[in-house]
Amino acid sequence: MIAAFAYLIATSTRNKVLSQIKRVKNPRYAIALLLGLGYFWMVFFNQTRSQRAGAPNPFASDLFGQLVPLLLFVVISYFWIVGTDAQALAFTQAEVSLLFTAPVSRRALILYKLARAQAAVLTTTLIWVVIFRGKGGSVERALSYWVVLSIINTHRLGVALVRASSGEHGTAGFRKNWVAILLFVSAAAAIAFGFYGVRDALSNAASGGAAATAIVGVMTSPPVSWVLFPFRLAVAPAFAEHGAAWAQAMLGAVALFALHIIWVLRTDSQFEEAAAEASVKQAKRLADLRSRGVSGAVLNTKVNRRTIRLAPTGPRSVAIIWKNYLFLMRTGMTRTLIGLPLLCALLAIVFKGRTELGEIMVAVTSFALIFVTVIFGPMTIRNDLRGALTRLPMLKTMPLRGRQIMLAEIASSSSPTAIMQFLLSISGILALSFLPKVPLPLEMRIGILMGAPILLLGINLANFTIHNGLALLFPAWVRMGEGGTNGIEAVGQTMLVMIITLFMLFVLLIVPAAVGAGGYFYWRSLPLVAFPFVGIVSGGILAAEAYAIMMMLGGSLEKLEPSQVG
Amino acid sequence: MISVNGLTRQYGDFTAVDRISFTVNPGEVLGLVGPNGAGKTTTLRCLSGIIAPSLGTVTIAGHDIQKDPVPAKDALAFIPDEPHLFDHLTVDEHLRFIGRLYGVADVESRIGPLLDELEIADKRRAMSTELSRGMKQKLAIACGLLHDPKVLILDEPLTGLDPGGMRRMRATIANRAKAGAAVILSSHLLTLVEELCTSLFIIRRGSCVASGTLESIVATRPDLAGKSLEDVFLELTGTDERAPTA
Numbered sequence: 001m002i003a004a005f006a007y008l009i010a011t012s013t014r015n016k017v018l019s020q021i022k023r024v025k026n027p028r029y030a031i032a033l034l035l036g037l038g039y040f041w042m043v044f045f046n047q048t049r050s051q052r053a054g055a056p057n058p059f060a061s062d063l064f065g066q067l068v069p070l071l072l073f074v075v076i077s078y079f080w081i082v083g084t085d086a087q088a089l090a091f092t093q094a095e096v097s098l099l100f101t102a103p104v105s106r107r108a109l110i111l112y113k114l115a116r117a118q119a120a121v122l123t124t125t126l127i128w129v130v131i132f133r134g135k136g137g138s139v140e141r142a143l144s145y146w147v148v149l150s151i152i153n154t155h156r157l158g159v160a161l162v163r164a165s166s167g168e169h170g171t172a173g174f175r176k177n178w179v180a181i182l183l184f185v186s187a188a189a190a191i192a193f194g195f196y197g198v199r200d201a202l203s204n205a206a207s208g209g210a211a212a213t214a215i216v217g218v219m220t221s222p223p224v225s226w227v228l229f230p231f232r233l234a235v236a237p238a239f240a241e242h243g244a245a246w247a248q249a250m251l252g253a254v255a256l257f258a259l260h261i262i263w264v265l266r267t268d269s270q271f272e273e274a275a276a277e278a279s280v281k282q283a284k285r286l287a288d289l290r291s292r293g294v295s296g297a298v299l300n301t302k303v304n305r306r307t308i309r310l311a312p313t314g315p316r317s318v319a320i321i322w323k324n325y326l327f328l329m330r331t332g333m334t335r336t337l338i339g340l341p342l343l344c345a346l347l348a349i350v351f352k353g354r355t356e357l358g359e360i361m362v363a364v365t366s367f368a369l370i371f372v373t374v375i376f377g378p379m380t381i382r383n384d385l386r387g388a389l390t391r392l393p394m395l396k397t398m399p400l401r402g403r404q405i406m407l408a409e410i411a412s413s414s415s416p417t418a419i420m421q422f423l424l425s426i427s428g429i430l431a432l433s434f435l436p437k438v439p440l441p442l443e444m445r446i447g448i449l450m451g452a453p454i455l456l457l458g459i460n461l462a463n464f465t466i467h468n469g470l471a472l473l474f475p476a477w478v479r480m481g482e483g484g485t486n487g488i489e490a491v492g493q494t495m496l497v498m499i500i501t502l503f504m505l506f507v508l509l510i511v512p513a514a515v516g517a518g519g520y521f522y523w524r525s526l527p528l529v530a531f532p533f534v535g536i537v538s539g540g541i542l543a544a545e546a547y548a549i550m551m552m553l554g555g556s557l558e559k560l561e562p563s564q565v566g
Numbered sequence: 567m568i569s570v571n572g573l574t575r576q577y578g579d580f581t582a583v584d585r586i587s588f589t590v591n592p593g594e595v596l597g598l599v600g601p602n603g604a605g606k607t608t609t610l611r612c613l614s615g616i617i618a619p620s621l622g623t624v625t626i627a628g629h630d631i632q633k634d635p636v637p638a639k640d641a642l643a644f645i646p647d648e649p650h651l652f653d654h655l656t657v658d659e660h661l662r663f664i665g666r667l668y669g670v671a672d673v674e675s676r677i678g679p680l681l682d683e684l685e686i687a688d689k690r691r692a693m694s695t696e697l698s699r700g701m702k703q704k705l706a707i708a709c710g711l712l713h714d715p716k717v718l719i720l721d722e723p724l725t726g727l728d729p730g731g732m733r734r735m736r737a738t739i740a741n742r743a744k745a746g747a748a749v750i751l752s753s754h755l756l757t758l759v760e761e762l763c764t765s766l767f768i769i770r771r772g773s774c775v776a777s778g779t780l781e782s783i784v785a786t787r788p789d790l791a792g793k794s795l796e797d798v799f800l801e802l803t804g805t806d807e808r809a810p811t812a
Contacts, residue, residue, distance in 0.1 A: 305656065305691065312665050312673040319666035323652060323659075330654040394650040396616045398667055399639040558635070561617045563577075 001104060005112045013119050023476050032474060036500070065239045066219050069231035073191065075152065076231075079159040080184050107265055110161075114154060114261065121149045127495060140246055144237035147253040151234050154260040161267045177267065187227040194224035230256055317400055317408035324383040324412030333381065337416050340369065341423030348431035359431045366428030370421045374459060375502065377417045378467040379494055382481070385409040385468040385557075390480050392562045403554025410468055410550060414460035421456045425449065444527040451535020458512070458539030459505075461546035466504045469553050470497065475565040508545050512538035567592050567748035568613065568717055572622035575608050575772075582608040584772040585622065590748040590765075592716070595739065597763030598752040601803050605772040606752045610721050613750065614644035627716050640668060643715035647722035649706035651694040657681070657705055658690045661712055668713035680708050683738065685731070699726040707735065711742070718742055718749045724758065736762060760795045770803045 023029045091099070091113070099109060128145045129138055162177045198214050218224050233256050236249035306329070310322045328334045344366045351358035388395050388409055395405065429445050432438060440448075471478040478497070516538035523530040568590040575583040583605040590596045600606050611617045613624050615631045615638065624631045627641035651660065658677065665673030681687040684704040689697060697705065703726040710718070720739065724732045739762055743749050753759055759766070766783065768776040776783045783798065784790045790798050 305693075307656075307659060310662050310666055312662070313669055313671050314666070316667050316669060319663050322666070323655065323663050326659065327652075327654045391650045391652075393611070393616045393646065397614050397639060397642075397644050399636050400667070401636060559618070562611075 001108055005108070005115065009112075009116055009119070020476065028473060029476070032477075036496075065235075066216050068235045068238075069228045070191075070219060072148075072152070072231045072234060073187070073228065076155055076159075077184075077188060079156050110157070110264060113157065114264070117153050117157075118150070121146060121153055124149055124495075131495065131499075137242075140242070141238070143250060144240075144246075144253075147237060147250065147257055148234050151253070151257050151260055154257065154264055158260065158264040158267055161264065165267070180263070180267070190223040190227045194218045194221070317404040320388075320400075320405065320408035321412050321415075324387075324409070325416070327383040327387070328381075328416060333383075334416075337381075337420040338423070341366070341420060341427050344369075344424060344427035345430055348427055348434055351431070352434040356435060359434050362431035363428045366424045366431065370424050370428075370456075373417060373421055373424075374463065375498065377460070378413070378464050378501070379497070381413045381417055384413040384464060386471045386478070386480055389471060389475060389560075389565050392560065392565055396558075401554060402557035403551045405557060406468070406550040406554045407547075410461065410464045410546070414464040415457070417464070418453070418456040418460040421460070422453050425452045425456070441527065444531065447527040447529075447531030448535075450528075450532040451539075453535070454539035454543075455535035456539070458542030458546070459509075462508045462542045463501070463505055465546040465549050465553075466501045466508075467497070469549060470501065472553055472556055472560065475560070480565065508542060511545075512541040515541060567627055568596075568750065569625040570609075570613065570622070571625075573609065573612055573619050573624060574621035575605075575612055575617065576620040582772050583612065583619075583769075586767075586769065586772075586774050587622075588767050588774075588777060590717075590750060592746045592748050593743055594765060595743045595749040595751055595763045597759035597766045598750055598769065599754075599756070599759055599766060599799060600769035604769045604803070606769060607721065608772075609769070610644070610719055610750070610752055614642060614719055615639055616644075640713075641715060642717040642719060643710035643713070644719045645707055645710040645721065645723055647725050649702040651702055651705060653695050654693070656691055656693055657686060657697070657708075660694065660705060660709055664709045664712050670713050673712070676712060680712060683734070684708050685734065700728055700731060703727055704731065707738075711738070716747055718747050720750065721752045722754070723751070724753070724755060756795045756799060768799065768802050775802050 024033055091109075099112070125142050125146045128149075129142045132141075132145075158180070162180055165177055166181075195218055198218050219228060233252045235253075237246055237253050240246040240249035308322060308325060308329070310319065328337070344362050348359060348362045351362065385406065388405075398405065400408075426449065429440075429449060432440060433445065438445075471480065516534040519533040519537060520530045523533060568588075570589070571587050573583055573586050574581065586609065588596065598606050598609065608617070612619045613626070613631070615635055618632055626638040629635075629638035629641070631638040652663075655663065661677045661680070662673060664670075665676075670676060677690075678687065681690060684707060686697075686701055686704045686708070689701060689705075694702060694705065703723075707723065718739070723739070724735055727735060736758065739749060739751065743762075743764075751759065751763060760780075765779050766777065767774060768783075776786075780795060780798070783802075784793075787801075790801060793801070
């Protein structure tokens with residue numbers, strides 16, 4: 001059986017690589033590959049030069065070394081609390097048809113899934129070696145990144161199995177996995193307790209350095225230091241010096257990886273035991289669970305059937321926006337898009353007159369979220385052409401021009417993102433307004449809010465146009481579908497896309513930024529004029545740039561054929 | 567209503583469809599038949615605007631599908647063998663979506679009778695993911711028929727339907743043709759083709775091997791006289807692999 005699985009993985013990987021190489025025969029792909037390789041060579045080359053010149057290296061920083069295990073804990077907590085079951089347990093349709101019906105134990109399937117994930121883990125490792133610096137040579141760094149990525153991947157699968165077992169068998173499943181659940185809850189409680197103990201030191205910290213010292217103090221003292229021990233073990237090779245120190249660190253990390261594999265297989269065994277105890281009804285529910293995993297469906301099964309009214313006549317492309325907005329509603333994304341800014345605004349009101357630090361935190365969080373959603377928003381909110389391209393034949397029979405489809409698809413994802421960001425800017429300004437000493441004058445705050453909608457819409461139109469344009473021009477290289485990325489297998493690709501798209505967004509921002517800056521300096525004494533000018537004119541130019549690109553991409557969409565996608 | 571002239575489609579050096587021409591007038595049902603890999607699906611995809619021909623033209627309701635795609639697509643409905651539906655829309659919402667795309671002003675009054683005709687009225691509020699394979703196919707058919715297309719292109723339309731559904735679908739196709747639609751039907755179910763089609767277009771390795779009514783085809787090949795459509799098909803396509811005798 002192992003030989004069959006190894007054959008499947010090896011031949012699938014080989015064929016995938018060969019088909020990607022064949023794509024390079026197309027001049028568009030060849031030029032993109034050359035540009036990409038040139039860009040990364042420059043980054044790598046400059047990196048090596050700057051290393052020689054003694055430029056700052058984050059892996060040499062103690063604070064960074066202390067924070068990475070905490071960051072890893074946050075990632076793991078996300079798996080436990082939010083859950084990533086659908087994708088972690090997902091098998092392809094072909095795997096379900098051929099492997100689930102074959103005489104293969106579920107344990108063997110789990111091992112196969114772990115092995116299959118290695119292709120993606122190795123790809124991400126390669127990208128990280130190029131992007132990140134660290135101590136040690138390239139091979140040592142590659143192994144260091146590989147082990148931490150493998151641990152994260154295995155942990156995610158283990159969490160998905162525990163959650164599936166608990167979800168499927170209720171208290172019986174919970175009892176079977178009580179050790180793992182108790183360990184996580186205890187770890188989370190210990191960390192929360194540790195940070196709660198230094199809340200005063202953190203809130204009274206006079207500088208960033210003092211706050212960092214307080215954080216490091218918590219993390220190096222029990223109980224937090226105990227809890228973070230396995231996380232430090234996982235990332236230790238990336239921070240270890242050459243030779244024996246690295247080998248020792250690697251040994252610990254590999255042992256942790258091995259423990260994870262044992263845990264996953266044991267979890268699976270318990271899962272099967274629980275399934276064996278189950279009735280016929282429960283067995284059917286297990287099949288349902290598996291089939292949900294197959295599609296990796298993000299759709300809520302207890303789906304909200306509230307709808308939005310759609311007039312039968314009017315601009316036809318509105319139907320596409322309507323359909324894509326329903327996707328946001330039905331997948332619960334609307335709640336996040338509206339709920340997060342509302343929560344920030346609510347906290348700002350609650351903190352009013354009570355805590356200055358609270359108001360500052362709300363303002364910082366609101367503005368940070370705007371920044372984060374500009375960068376990562378298009379990777380999560382994908383109810384646009386990237387989702388529609390999986391149904392290209394249907395898209396191409398619609399009585400619409402390519403440019404109309406492009407505009408509707410991009411408006412579907414960029415407009416809700418812009419609305420969320422505008423609401424966040426309101427909550428941020430609101431929090432600032434509740435401070436005893438308001439840092440911005442009233443005219444400036446009003447001016448910012450007047451300019452923000454158009455500016456944010458322009459930025460998002462440009463940003464989402466870039467993401468959709470890449471998917472349209474390089475459909476074989478860009479991940480399709482509406483689902484967001486939350487698996488380790490997508491990290492490498494996500495980082496590449498992020499670097500490329502941010503660079504292109506930067507290029508599109510040059511003219512609007514120059515015009516906006518000129519206007520701002522001309523009217524800077526009149527904030528009620530300067531800020532709306534910046535927002536409306538810069539946002540307008542960005543939107544115009546995006547519109548021009550969409551019109552060009554419309555032609556490409558009309559020429560795109562199903563065989564080119566996927 | 568459908569005019570195909572010198573349609574050729576190449577994939578690199580491989581010619582999937584080679585200079586085929588035919589016309590389907592209102593009220594006619596053309597049966598597009600051929601063995602696996604003959605080029606039927608490629609032809610249907612060219613006709614419906616999913617892929618572009620390498621050479622030749624396709625005219626739908628007087629509009630070239632490449633040069634003037636919107637009015638051409640407005641007049642046609644393509645129902646593929648594999649239904650492509652949206653996971654997050656209900657049956658009703660699929661039809662409203664299609665109604666808006668095709669500007670069907672009286673969509674509300676059309677949905678009920680159409681769902682009744684296809685016997686999925688009780689699934690009106692169901693999500694497409696909750697439908698069986700056959701129900702999904704019925705929904706895809708309903709989406710195709712909603713805007714009362716002048717041109718109907720069907721690729722294995724009976725796939726996944728139960729016997730009752732098949733019978734109703736046959737009646738639906740016949741009724742649409744009677745009402746003036748030009749229909750192209752591609753299927754391996756030769757009894758369906760024989761029952762519904764007014765003419766045949768037999769394709770093999772991308773080229774036409776015979777076209778016209780069954781009688782006219784037989785007239786050009788007297789050796790086929792008195793044979794069933796299945797025998798005629800196997801003779802013309804050179805795929806006569808009779809089952810081995812015990």
